[in-house]
Amino acid sequence: MNMASPCMTRPHRLRASCAPELEAARAMLAGILGWAAPRLLLFSPEEAAVLRLVLHELVANAVEHGSGGSARTKIVVRLGILPQKGFVVLVGDTRGQVVSFDAGGAAEGDVSLERGRGITILQAFSSRLSFRVSTGMVSARRDFAG
Amino acid sequence: MVTSSRRAARLVVSVEDEMVFGNSARIKEGIRRLIAPGDREVILDLTRVPFIDSSGVGVLISILKTLEGGNLTVVVKDKMVRRVLEITRMDRIVPIVERVEDALPASDA
Numbered sequence: 001m002n003m004a005s006p007c008m009t010r011p012h013r014l015r016a017s018c019a020p021e022l023e024a025a026r027a028m029l030a031g032i033l034g035w036a037a038p039r040l041l042l043f044s045p046e047e048a049a050v051l052r053l054v055l056h057e058l059v060a061n062a063v064e065h066g067s068g069g070s071a072r073t074k075i076v077v078r079l080g081i082l083p084q085k086g087f088v089v090l091v092g093d094t095r096g097q098v099v100s101f102d103a104g105g106a107a108e109g110d111v112s113l114e115r116g117r118g119i120t121i122l123q124a125f126s127s128r129l130s131f132r133v134s135t136g137m138v139s140a141r142r143d144f145a146g
Numbered sequence: 147m148v149t150s151s152r153r154a155a156r157l158v159v160s161v162e163d164e165m166v167f168g169n170s171a172r173i174k175e176g177i178r179r180l181i182a183p184g185d186r187e188v189i190l191d192l193t194r195v196p197f198i199d200s201s202g203v204g205v206l207i208s209i210l211k212t213l214e215g216g217n218l219t220v221v222v223k224d225k226m227v228r229r230v231l232e233i234t235r236m237d238r239i240v241p242i243v244e245r246v247e248d249a250l251p252a253s254d255a
Contacts, residue, residue, distance in 0.1 A: 026168040049197070049226045056199040060167035117200035117234045124233045 012039050012081045017074040020093065025063045025075060029055060032079060042083045047144060050125045051087050054140045055079070057118045058091035061138070086127070086144050092137035148176035153189075154250050157181065160191040165202025174205045178212055186216035189249045193223040203234045210240065219249040 014035055018028035033052060040048040055077070062075040078090040122129050126140040147162045159177050163169065181188060190209065192198075210218050219241045222228045231237055243249050 022168055046226065052197065053199060053226075053230070056166055060199065060201060063167070117203055121200055121230060121233055 012083075014079045015076070016079075017076045017094070020063055020073055020075050022063060025059050028075075028077065029059055032077060036079070036081065039081050039083065047142075050142060051081075051089075053125060054087075054089050054122060054142070057122050058089055058138055058140060061118055062091050062093060084144065086142050088139060088141045090137050090139040148173060148180065150180040153246070156187040156189055156250065157185045158189045158191055158246060160194065162194040164197040165192070165195055165205055166197060166199045167201035170201040170205050173202075174208050177205070177209055181209070181212060186213065188213060188216065189219045189221060189246060191221045191246055192227060193221055193246075195222075195227055196224060198227045198230050200230075200234065203230065203236060206231075206236055206240070219243060221246050221249060 014032060016028050016032055018024040032055060036051065040051065043051070059075065059077065074094045076090075076092055076094060078088075080088040119129075122140050125142065127143045128139075128141040130139050131137075149160050149162070151158045151160070157180065159180055161173060161177070163173065165173055177190070188209070190206065195202075206218070206220065220231070220236070221243055222231065223244055228242065231242060236242070241249070
């Protein structure tokens with residue numbers, strides 16, 4: 001990961017990967033957030049929290065639903081931050097297989113939201129959420145207003 | 147860290163940590179150990195929880211099931227934590243207040 005001082009006008013991009021295991025994912029997330037921290041100085045605290053939430057949900061989903069492959073399978077995260085404009089997060093795995101999600105948010109009448117909490121959160125906070133079936137990637141994008 | 151106290155015959159469980167994937171199972175187990183078989187009224191104090199994701203929300207659902215018809219009230223101060231609970235509809239199934247005192251009967255607050 002590039003740890004140099006960030007330029008505050010150009011996009012910042014990061015690619016990180018880890019084994020599809022809980023502890024490895026936690027360590028990777030800590031590294032990503034450490035990289036992102038100086039770049040988030042121009043974000044509002046709420047937007048920084050949203051980015052962190054999106055990262056958490058996508059990586060947690062990849063660990064839960066994307067594992068089970070060979071020892072060489074990795075979870076891949078690509079993060080793009082455009083200062084004061086927004087961010088894009090893509091998460092998938094190196095098998096290129098579908099990264100499933102607890103389907104489509106809550107079912108009508110599911111008051112307790114036992115399933116679909118992760119995607120419901122993403123849908124609430126992302127300007128655009130998409131699933132690229134062919135590449136097994138899930139991307140979440142948030143564009144800041146104004 | 148998970149701690150507990152008793153106020154007005156209610157169990158107050160306080161969490162002082164993020165509630166996220168990676169530690170939610172540990173926090174859930176820690177809370178469950180503090181709930182005695184006869185506890186029917188539990189106040190879950192999340193005022194010192196700085197961040198929560200869907201795994202953390204799952205802890206609340208799990209605790210509610212543990213209470214088996216008992217009452218759970220959640221205390222939240224952080225706006226983002228509250229927003230996540232609202233998005234996941236937790237506010238429709240448990241009361242969410244801003245202070246532990248708001249969860250107590252008026253005579254005991």
